[in-house]
Amino acid sequence: MGPKALHALALLALVVVAGFLAFGRESSDNRVLVASALGTTALVLTAPYLLAVMTSGQKRRLASGARGALIQQRHRGLSVHEIRTLLSGELAALPSLGDAASASAHPLLAREIAGVRRATARLLEAEPRPAAGHSAAAAWDSRAHDLLAAIADLRKRERRARWAYRLNLPLSREAAANFAAVRTAERIERLTDAMSSYVVPSSRGGAHG
Protein backbone atom coordinates (compact mmCIF):
# COMPACT_ATOMS: atom_id res chain seq x y z
CA MET A 1 0.00 0.00 0.00
CA GLY A 2 2.73 2.46 0.97
CA PRO A 3 4.65 2.91 -2.28
CA LYS A 4 1.44 2.96 -4.35
CA ALA A 5 -0.14 5.59 -2.12
CA LEU A 6 2.99 7.74 -2.18
CA HIS A 7 3.14 7.38 -5.95
CA ALA A 8 -0.47 8.51 -6.29
CA LEU A 9 0.13 11.44 -3.95
CA ALA A 10 3.24 12.49 -5.84
CA LEU A 11 1.30 12.40 -9.12
CA LEU A 12 -1.44 14.49 -7.57
CA ALA A 13 1.01 17.04 -6.22
CA LEU A 14 2.79 17.18 -9.58
CA VAL A 15 -0.45 17.87 -11.41
CA VAL A 16 -1.51 20.57 -8.95
CA VAL A 17 1.88 22.29 -8.94
CA ALA A 18 2.16 22.14 -12.73
CA GLY A 19 -1.32 23.55 -13.07
CA PHE A 20 -0.55 26.46 -10.81
CA LEU A 21 2.73 27.14 -12.56
CA ALA A 22 0.97 27.16 -15.92
CA PHE A 23 -2.33 28.83 -15.11
CA GLY A 24 -1.86 30.48 -11.72
CA ARG A 25 -1.62 33.98 -13.15
CA GLU A 26 -4.60 33.66 -15.46
CA SER A 27 -7.66 35.83 -15.19
CA SER A 28 -10.38 34.70 -12.84
CA ASP A 29 -12.71 33.65 -15.70
CA ASN A 30 -10.59 30.63 -16.46
CA ARG A 31 -10.11 29.65 -12.87
CA VAL A 32 -13.12 27.34 -12.58
CA LEU A 33 -12.29 25.68 -15.88
CA VAL A 34 -8.67 25.15 -14.86
CA ALA A 35 -9.66 23.85 -11.44
CA SER A 36 -12.11 21.34 -12.86
CA ALA A 37 -9.59 20.20 -15.47
CA LEU A 38 -6.96 19.74 -12.77
CA GLY A 39 -9.37 17.84 -10.57
CA THR A 40 -10.39 15.53 -13.40
CA THR A 41 -6.78 14.85 -14.32
CA ALA A 42 -5.87 14.10 -10.72
CA LEU A 43 -8.87 11.80 -10.34
CA VAL A 44 -8.03 9.93 -13.55
CA LEU A 45 -4.42 9.54 -12.50
CA THR A 46 -5.28 8.22 -9.04
CA ALA A 47 -8.35 6.22 -10.06
CA PRO A 48 -6.56 2.83 -10.32
CA TYR A 49 -5.18 3.18 -6.84
CA LEU A 50 -8.49 4.33 -5.38
CA LEU A 51 -10.34 1.50 -7.10
CA ALA A 52 -7.84 -1.05 -5.83
CA VAL A 53 -8.22 0.22 -2.27
CA MET A 54 -12.00 0.24 -2.50
CA THR A 55 -12.33 -3.25 -3.96
CA SER A 56 -9.59 -5.08 -2.04
CA GLY A 57 -11.73 -5.57 1.04
CA GLN A 58 -14.66 -6.74 -1.08
CA LYS A 59 -12.45 -9.22 -2.90
CA ARG A 60 -11.12 -10.64 0.34
CA ARG A 61 -14.62 -10.94 1.73
CA LEU A 62 -15.85 -12.64 -1.46
CA ALA A 63 -12.94 -15.09 -1.40
CA SER A 64 -13.98 -16.33 2.02
CA GLY A 65 -17.61 -15.80 1.19
CA ALA A 66 -19.22 -19.08 2.15
CA ARG A 67 -17.14 -19.42 5.28
CA GLY A 68 -17.77 -15.83 6.35
CA ALA A 69 -21.50 -16.17 5.77
CA LEU A 70 -21.57 -19.33 7.86
CA ILE A 71 -19.64 -17.64 10.62
CA GLN A 72 -21.90 -14.63 10.69
CA GLN A 73 -25.05 -16.73 10.81
CA ARG A 74 -26.21 -18.53 13.89
CA HIS A 75 -24.69 -22.00 14.06
CA ARG A 76 -27.30 -23.54 16.29
CA GLY A 77 -28.75 -25.76 13.59
CA LEU A 78 -25.46 -27.35 12.50
CA SER A 79 -24.51 -30.90 13.29
CA VAL A 80 -21.32 -31.82 15.13
CA HIS A 81 -19.71 -33.00 11.92
CA GLU A 82 -20.48 -29.71 10.17
CA ILE A 83 -19.10 -27.75 13.09
CA ARG A 84 -15.97 -29.90 13.04
CA THR A 85 -15.47 -29.15 9.36
CA LEU A 86 -16.08 -25.48 9.98
CA LEU A 87 -13.66 -25.39 12.90
CA SER A 88 -10.85 -27.12 11.03
CA GLY A 89 -11.32 -24.70 8.15
CA GLU A 90 -11.15 -21.79 10.55
CA LEU A 91 -8.05 -23.25 12.18
CA ALA A 92 -6.36 -23.49 8.80
CA ALA A 93 -7.39 -19.92 7.95
CA LEU A 94 -6.16 -18.38 11.21
CA PRO A 95 -3.07 -16.22 10.64
CA SER A 96 0.23 -17.71 11.64
CA LEU A 97 3.74 -16.41 12.08
CA GLY A 98 4.91 -18.26 8.97
CA ASP A 99 2.23 -16.75 6.78
CA ALA A 100 3.75 -13.91 4.81
CA ALA A 101 0.38 -12.34 3.97
CA SER A 102 -0.65 -12.02 7.61
CA ALA A 103 2.81 -11.17 8.90
CA SER A 104 1.92 -7.52 9.34
CA ALA A 105 -1.18 -8.31 11.33
CA HIS A 106 0.43 -11.01 13.40
CA PRO A 107 2.31 -8.85 15.92
CA LEU A 108 -0.87 -6.85 16.47
CA LEU A 109 -2.84 -9.76 17.84
CA ALA A 110 -0.21 -12.44 18.36
CA ARG A 111 -1.39 -13.49 21.80
CA GLU A 112 -5.07 -13.66 20.91
CA ILE A 113 -4.46 -15.55 17.68
CA ALA A 114 -2.19 -18.03 19.45
CA GLY A 115 -4.75 -18.55 22.22
CA VAL A 116 -7.67 -19.17 19.88
CA ARG A 117 -5.53 -21.42 17.70
CA ARG A 118 -4.51 -23.50 20.70
CA ALA A 119 -8.09 -23.76 21.97
CA THR A 120 -9.39 -24.77 18.54
CA ALA A 121 -6.72 -27.43 18.11
CA ARG A 122 -7.41 -28.79 21.59
CA LEU A 123 -11.12 -28.97 20.91
CA LEU A 124 -10.59 -30.70 17.57
CA GLU A 125 -8.28 -33.27 19.12
CA ALA A 126 -10.65 -34.13 21.95
CA GLU A 127 -13.20 -36.44 20.36
CA PRO A 128 -16.70 -36.16 21.80
CA ARG A 129 -17.40 -39.76 22.75
CA PRO A 130 -20.85 -40.99 21.78
CA ALA A 131 -20.88 -43.32 24.78
CA ALA A 132 -20.62 -40.40 27.15
CA GLY A 133 -24.22 -39.51 26.47
CA HIS A 134 -26.02 -36.42 25.36
CA SER A 135 -24.50 -33.94 27.81
CA ALA A 136 -20.89 -34.31 26.58
CA ALA A 137 -21.89 -33.68 22.98
CA ALA A 138 -23.94 -30.69 24.03
CA ALA A 139 -20.98 -29.29 25.99
CA TRP A 140 -18.71 -29.82 23.01
CA ASP A 141 -21.27 -28.17 20.78
CA SER A 142 -21.56 -25.06 22.94
CA ARG A 143 -17.79 -24.82 23.26
CA ALA A 144 -17.43 -25.05 19.49
CA HIS A 145 -19.99 -22.29 19.07
CA ASP A 146 -18.12 -20.09 21.53
CA LEU A 147 -14.90 -20.75 19.64
CA LEU A 148 -16.46 -19.86 16.30
CA ALA A 149 -17.74 -16.62 17.76
CA ALA A 150 -14.28 -15.91 19.18
CA ILE A 151 -12.72 -16.51 15.77
CA ALA A 152 -15.19 -14.16 14.09
CA ASP A 153 -14.47 -11.52 16.73
CA LEU A 154 -10.75 -12.04 16.20
CA ARG A 155 -11.14 -11.55 12.47
CA LYS A 156 -12.99 -8.28 13.04
CA ARG A 157 -10.36 -7.01 15.48
CA GLU A 158 -7.60 -8.07 13.12
CA ARG A 159 -9.16 -5.98 10.37
CA ARG A 160 -9.33 -2.94 12.66
CA ALA A 161 -5.77 -3.44 13.92
CA ARG A 162 -4.56 -3.73 10.35
CA TRP A 163 -6.15 -0.37 9.53
CA ALA A 164 -4.61 1.23 12.61
CA TYR A 165 -1.25 -0.15 11.54
CA ARG A 166 -1.68 1.06 7.97
CA LEU A 167 -2.56 4.58 9.08
CA ASN A 168 0.38 4.59 11.49
CA LEU A 169 -1.81 5.36 14.49
CA PRO A 170 -0.48 4.54 17.94
CA LEU A 171 -0.76 0.81 18.49
CA SER A 172 -1.97 -0.82 21.66
CA ARG A 173 0.49 -1.59 24.43
CA GLU A 174 0.59 -5.28 23.59
CA ALA A 175 1.00 -4.70 19.88
CA ALA A 176 3.90 -2.30 20.48
CA ALA A 177 5.55 -4.86 22.75
CA ASN A 178 5.08 -7.56 20.14
CA PHE A 179 6.63 -5.40 17.45
CA ALA A 180 9.55 -4.69 19.77
CA ALA A 181 9.93 -8.41 20.41
CA VAL A 182 9.92 -9.12 16.68
CA ARG A 183 12.58 -6.45 16.16
CA THR A 184 14.66 -8.01 18.92
CA ALA A 185 14.22 -11.44 17.36
CA GLU A 186 15.54 -10.19 14.05
CA ARG A 187 18.49 -8.63 15.86
CA ILE A 188 19.16 -11.93 17.63
CA GLU A 189 19.02 -13.81 14.34
CA ARG A 190 21.49 -11.43 12.72
CA LEU A 191 23.80 -11.79 15.72
CA THR A 192 23.53 -15.58 15.57
CA ASP A 193 24.30 -15.56 11.86
CA ALA A 194 27.31 -13.33 12.42
CA MET A 195 28.61 -15.42 15.29
CA SER A 196 28.20 -18.70 13.45
CA SER A 197 30.88 -17.58 11.03
CA TYR A 198 33.36 -17.16 13.91
CA VAL A 199 32.57 -20.16 16.09
CA VAL A 200 34.45 -23.31 15.12
CA PRO A 201 31.98 -26.25 15.09
CA SER A 202 34.56 -28.79 16.29
CA SER A 203 34.84 -27.14 19.73
CA ARG A 204 31.53 -28.62 20.85
CA GLY A 205 33.22 -31.06 23.25
CA GLY A 206 34.46 -28.23 25.44
CA ALA A 207 30.97 -26.96 26.19
CA HIS A 208 29.96 -30.33 27.54
CA GLY A 209 31.84 -30.14 30.82
Next chain:
Amino acid sequence: MAEPSSPMSSTAWPGLLPPGAVAEWKKVDENAPAILLEQIAKDAVHVRRMAWARLILAVLLFAGSLALSTYLIHSQQILGGVVSAGAGTMTVVTILLTGKPPVPRRK
Protein backbone atom coordinates in the same frame (compact mmCIF):
# COMPACT_ATOMS: atom_id res chain seq x y z
CA MET B 1 9.13 -18.17 30.76
CA ALA B 2 7.17 -15.00 31.48
CA GLU B 3 6.67 -14.40 35.15
CA PRO B 4 3.16 -13.33 36.10
CA SER B 5 4.52 -10.20 37.76
CA SER B 6 6.49 -9.04 34.71
CA PRO B 7 5.25 -5.95 32.86
CA MET B 8 4.83 -7.90 29.64
CA SER B 9 3.26 -11.09 30.87
CA SER B 10 0.24 -10.39 28.66
CA THR B 11 2.19 -10.40 25.41
CA ALA B 12 3.41 -13.17 23.17
CA TRP B 13 7.06 -12.23 23.43
CA PRO B 14 8.72 -15.61 24.04
CA GLY B 15 6.88 -17.05 21.05
CA LEU B 16 8.09 -14.26 18.80
CA LEU B 17 11.76 -14.80 19.64
CA PRO B 18 13.75 -17.48 17.80
CA PRO B 19 13.11 -20.89 19.36
CA GLY B 20 15.57 -21.81 22.08
CA ALA B 21 17.15 -18.38 22.31
CA VAL B 22 15.91 -17.68 25.82
CA ALA B 23 16.98 -21.13 27.08
CA GLU B 24 20.42 -20.69 25.55
CA TRP B 25 20.87 -17.32 27.22
CA LYS B 26 19.71 -18.66 30.54
CA LYS B 27 22.60 -21.11 30.38
CA VAL B 28 25.03 -18.23 29.96
CA ASP B 29 23.46 -15.79 32.39
CA GLU B 30 20.51 -16.28 34.69
CA ASN B 31 19.44 -12.65 34.37
CA ALA B 32 19.64 -12.45 30.59
CA PRO B 33 15.93 -13.08 29.84
CA ALA B 34 14.86 -10.53 32.45
CA ILE B 35 17.23 -7.91 31.01
CA LEU B 36 16.05 -8.68 27.50
CA LEU B 37 12.45 -8.37 28.60
CA GLU B 38 13.14 -5.04 30.25
CA GLN B 39 14.77 -3.71 27.10
CA ILE B 40 11.92 -4.90 24.93
CA ALA B 41 9.44 -3.18 27.25
CA LYS B 42 11.46 0.04 27.14
CA ASP B 43 11.62 -0.11 23.37
CA ALA B 44 7.86 -0.63 23.16
CA VAL B 45 7.18 2.31 25.47
CA HIS B 46 9.46 4.53 23.39
CA VAL B 47 7.80 3.49 20.13
CA ARG B 48 4.37 4.14 21.57
CA ARG B 49 5.39 7.56 22.89
CA MET B 50 6.80 8.48 19.50
CA ALA B 51 3.60 7.34 17.80
CA TRP B 52 1.46 9.53 20.04
CA ALA B 53 3.81 12.48 19.48
CA ARG B 54 3.58 11.91 15.74
CA LEU B 55 -0.21 11.83 15.85
CA ILE B 56 -0.40 15.05 17.89
CA LEU B 57 2.10 16.70 15.57
CA ALA B 58 0.04 15.69 12.54
CA VAL B 59 -3.15 17.09 14.04
CA LEU B 60 -1.46 20.36 15.00
CA LEU B 61 0.15 20.69 11.57
CA PHE B 62 -3.13 20.10 9.82
CA ALA B 63 -4.99 22.59 12.01
CA GLY B 64 -2.23 25.16 11.57
CA SER B 65 -2.17 24.81 7.81
CA LEU B 66 -5.96 25.10 7.64
CA ALA B 67 -5.89 28.22 9.81
CA LEU B 68 -3.13 29.74 7.71
CA SER B 69 -4.99 28.97 4.50
CA THR B 70 -8.18 30.50 5.92
CA TYR B 71 -6.28 33.65 6.82
CA LEU B 72 -4.60 33.83 3.41
CA ILE B 73 -7.83 33.31 1.51
CA HIS B 74 -9.55 35.96 3.60
CA SER B 75 -6.80 38.37 2.67
CA GLN B 76 -7.35 37.60 -1.06
CA GLN B 77 -4.21 35.48 -1.46
CA ILE B 78 -5.93 32.51 -3.04
CA LEU B 79 -2.81 30.83 -4.35
CA GLY B 80 -1.07 31.04 -1.00
CA GLY B 81 -4.11 29.65 0.76
CA VAL B 82 -4.46 26.68 -1.57
CA VAL B 83 -0.74 25.92 -1.39
CA SER B 84 -0.84 26.10 2.40
CA ALA B 85 -3.79 23.73 2.68
CA GLY B 86 -2.33 21.33 0.13
CA ALA B 87 1.10 21.30 1.71
CA GLY B 88 -0.39 20.70 5.16
CA THR B 89 -2.52 17.84 3.88
CA MET B 90 0.39 16.23 2.08
CA THR B 91 2.65 16.54 5.10
CA VAL B 92 0.03 14.94 7.33
CA VAL B 93 -0.59 12.12 4.87
CA THR B 94 3.15 11.51 4.61
CA ILE B 95 3.43 11.42 8.39
CA LEU B 96 0.58 8.94 8.58
CA LEU B 97 1.87 6.66 5.83
CA THR B 98 5.59 6.45 6.61
CA GLY B 99 7.70 5.34 9.52
CA LYS B 100 5.57 2.46 10.75
CA PRO B 101 7.26 -0.46 12.49
CA PRO B 102 8.60 -2.83 9.83
CA VAL B 103 6.74 -5.98 8.89
CA PRO B 104 8.53 -9.06 10.23
CA ARG B 105 9.92 -11.19 7.44
CA ARG B 106 9.74 -14.93 7.88
CA LYS B 107 11.26 -17.56 5.68
